[in-house]
Amino acid sequence: MSKTLDDLDSKQAPLADQARLGIGWLSAGLAAVLVAALVSVASGPVGIPFDRVALEVLGRLPLINLDSGLTDSQQAIVWELRAPRMVLGLLVGALLAGSGAAYQGVFRNPLADPFLLGIAAGAGLGATIAIVAGLGDGLGLIDPVPIAAFIGALLAVTTAGTLGMRRGAPMSTTTLILTGVAVASFFTAIQTFIQQRNAENLRQVFAWILGRLSTAGWDEVLLLLPYALVCGLGLVLSVGALDVLAVGDDEAASLGLRPQTVRRVVLVVASLGAAAAVSVSGLIGFVGLIIPHAVRLVAGVSHRRVIPLSFLFGGAFLALTDVAARTVQAPAELPIGVITAFIGAPFFLSILRRQTNS
Amino acid sequence: MNAGSRSTDPPLRGKRRGIKPLELAWSGITVDLGGNRVLDNVDLKVAGGTWLSLIGPNGAGKTTMIRALAGTISHAGTITLGTKDVAETHHRERAQQVAVVPQHPLIPSGIPTFDYVLLGRTPHQGMRFSASHNDRQIVHNVLTRLGLLNFMQRRVETLSGGERQRVVLARALAQQSPVLVLDEPTSFLDVGHQMDVLELIAELQIEEALTVVTTLHDLSVAGQFADQVAVLAEGRLVANGHPVDVVTPETIRTHWGVDAHTDIDERGGVTVTVKRRRTPDKEPLPKGRDMP
Numbered sequence: 001m002s003k004t005l006d007d008l009d010s011k012q013a014p015l016a017d018q019a020r021l022g023i024g025w026l027s028a029g030l031a032a033v034l035v036a037a038l039v040s041v042a043s044g045p046v047g048i049p050f051d052r053v054a055l056e057v058l059g060r061l062p063l064i065n066l067d068s069g070l071t072d073s074q075q076a077i078v079w080e081l082r083a084p085r086m087v088l089g090l091l092v093g094a095l096l097a098g099s100g101a102a103y104q105g106v107f108r109n110p111l112a113d114p115f116l117l118g119i120a121a122g123a124g125l126g127a128t129i130a131i132v133a134g135l136g137d138g139l140g141l142i143d144p145v146p147i148a149a150f151i152g153a154l155l156a157v158t159t160a161g162t163l164g165m166r167r168g169a170p171m172s173t174t175t176l177i178l179t180g181v182a183v184a185s186f187f188t189a190i191q192t193f194i195q196q197r198n199a200e201n202l203r204q205v206f207a208w209i210l211g212r213l214s215t216a217g218w219d220e221v222l223l224l225l226p227y228a229l230v231c232g233l234g235l236v237l238s239v240g241a242l243d244v245l246a247v248g249d250d251e252a253a254s255l256g257l258r259p260q261t262v263r264r265v266v267l268v269v270a271s272l273g274a275a276a277a278v279s280v281s282g283l284i285g286f287v288g289l290i291i292p293h294a295v296r297l298v299a300g301v302s303h304r305r306v307i308p309l310s311f312l313f314g315g316a317f318l319a320l321t322d323v324a325a326r327t328v329q330a331p332a333e334l335p336i337g338v339i340t341a342f343i344g345a346p347f348f349l350s351i352l353r354r355q356t357n358s
Numbered sequence: 359m360n361a362g363s364r365s366t367d368p369p370l371r372g373k374r375r376g377i378k379p380l381e382l383a384w385s386g387i388t389v390d391l392g393g394n395r396v397l398d399n400v401d402l403k404v405a406g407g408t409w410l411s412l413i414g415p416n417g418a419g420k421t422t423m424i425r426a427l428a429g430t431i432s433h434a435g436t437i438t439l440g441t442k443d444v445a446e447t448h449h450r451e452r453a454q455q456v457a458v459v460p461q462h463p464l465i466p467s468g469i470p471t472f473d474y475v476l477l478g479r480t481p482h483q484g485m486r487f488s489a490s491h492n493d494r495q496i497v498h499n500v501l502t503r504l505g506l507l508n509f510m511q512r513r514v515e516t517l518s519g520g521e522r523q524r525v526v527l528a529r530a531l532a533q534q535s536p537v538l539v540l541d542e543p544t545s546f547l548d549v550g551h552q553m554d555v556l557e558l559i560a561e562l563q564i565e566e567a568l569t570v571v572t573t574l575h576d577l578s579v580a581g582q583f584a585d586q587v588a589v590l591a592e593g594r595l596v597a598n599g600h601p602v603d604v605v606t607p608e609t610i611r612t613h614w615g616v617d618a619h620t621d622i623d624e625r626g627g628v629t630v631t632v633k634r635r636r637t638p639d640k641e642p643l644p645k646g647r648d649m650p
Contacts, residue, residue, distance in 0.1 A: 019473045019476055019489060020489075237486060239486075240483070240486050240487025240488060241487060243473075243477065243487070244477060244480050244487060246464075246466035246469070247463070247464050247465075247466060247477060248463075248464035250425075250428075250430045250460065251458070251460060251463065251464060253428070253429060253430050253449070254428045254429070254430060254453060254456070254457075254458040254460075255453050255477065255478070255480040255481055255533070256449055256450035256451075256452070256453030256454070256480055256481035257480065258449065296468065300468065300470070300473075301466060301467065301468035301469055302469075302473060
């Protein structure tokens with residue numbers, strides 16, 4: 001005897017699936033951001049006690065009146081030097097990790113990462129052109145260098161993305177990555193050519209490429225914020241569509257999705273975020289690879305979890321990496337991209353090997 | 359509901375739930391791929407709540423017929439679901455009416471069975487594809503019906519071939535579409551699991567008032583399970599009708615180029631035995647001897 005589908009007990013509570021975020025994971029992500037933020041604000045060459053910093057930050061919250069006992073200059077260090085750098089670290093990390101997760105989703109490729117798709121090379125080219133053209137000294141309110149970097153980044157990732165697809169559908173894992181490598185080399189070649197012909201700007205170009213988190217202030221935060229909001233909101237709204245896209249274009253279409261439209265929209269939104277991030281931070285690789293993978297490993301593969309948690313843990317990760325970058329060799333600073341590459345490159349290789357085996 | 363009432367109250371218990379069996383038709387379907395005419399002006403009609411099997415040699419256009427129906431290939435001609443031309447329906451509405459089980463489903467790595475089957479609810483969800491309580495309940499019911507509750511938390515890629523086929527079928531059933539399309543549902547399954555899946559589809563066809571469309575290589579399966587068999591050869595419809603009239607030694611000879619023997623059972627099901635055409639010139643080994 002068989003039961004029909006509606007003979008079945010409909011009162012039994014369906015079990016929890018992994019296709020929703022869940023308050024537990026959300027709290028864990030927010031906690032990570034909070035810890036990273038505090039550690040970041042409390043670390044630096046000038047020793048300021050951790051508890052005082054915590055009090056100072058709490059005291060700035062509305063409705064709370066606390067005296068942290070910090071001197072004026074200590075307050076200035078916390079609010080004018082460390083706080084913007086911390087916020088920028090969080091934003092850049094969140095954007096790189098979130099857009100990495102989105103690229104991996106639309107290309108159905110675990111190795112898709114903004115850095116590997118040539119976004120950094122594109123940004124480098126854009127910035128170099130702007131600096132060489134003498135735009136680096138600022139034109140009033142808007143700094144044109146990050147904008148040029150942003151355009152270059154967008155151009156590179158669009159080129160790699162378009163060439164890495166055939167008839168609108170992604171090609172194999174390695175084809176896309178190799179396309180990214182080729183595009184990156186091409187952009188880097190042009191960038192080096194321009195740079196060598198304008199040796200007087202060499203120092204400025206290198207300073208840009210190595211990243212500007214160290215000199216960043218609230219201006220950079222304000223520059224990045226709109227892109228972060230658009231990218232964050234856009235990607236969080238597409239998590240459901242990304243989950244459907246995971247079954248392949250034909251099947252997604254038979255489930256009522258328009259795969260090409262989804263892919264195009266998500267690519268643009270993710271590229272906006274990633275390009276804006278590198279245009280402010282300089283070249284930081286592998287964050288978009290490490291974080292989404294770690295999240296998938298512990299929280300499951302649904303984008304409803306991967307995207308928001310990549311934002312949160314990516315932000316926390318980069319803020320902490322930045323702390324390491326300025327303390328490991330203190331008082332000298334290590335470029336942050338050196339640390340992420342140091343962790344990320346072996347990580348990339350391990351995924352690549354696992355991918356090739358299966 | 360017991361087996362007795364099923365046989366005295368046929369067909370279509372799905373009517374009880376307000377499911378109306380949906381008839382469908384391909385009219386003048388022509389598909390060109392890379393300069394080749396894959397389908398050439400095919401007209402074919404299926405009555406609501408019946409099972410159509412598309413058979414034909416490799417490259418005859420069987421899968422293309424399914425892709426045209428699913429809306430994943432561009433074509434000339436019209437496809438009608440009920441009374442509506444699908445070209446005029448929204449792609450989401452089409453997905454509510456036609457559920458597809460592909461031959462090689464792409465299983466996202468790491469996805470748990472429950473979440474995978476939940477994807478079948480996509481055409482019923484809003485722009486953000488959030489699953490409602492009702493969606494989860496339907497998935498739960500489908501998993502119960504298909505005996506997959508114990509696999510709910512298992513990752514789909516860790517299941518055996520037969521289990522995986524049932525999970526993909528579950529996703530299509532969760533779609534609650536009146537038309538169920540299966541592309542070679544039995545490839546890669548051993549004969550036991552083939553029968554499990556086919557008999558399950560046959561039960562669901564009755565229970566849910568489904569119009570079933572399958573492509574099949576196995577002529578005996580088509581002959582025994584389908585209500586209607588259509589033969590495609592080189593993109594054209596060359597025979598169409600009841601299995602007894604279509605699955606015949608003559609048809610098989612003409613289009614597959616092999617000699618076959620058919621048996622018709624008391625229920626009108628046809629089984630096919632294909633005979634070997636050539637034997638090399640060698641001494642046959644004596645029967646009944648001990649094998650080394």
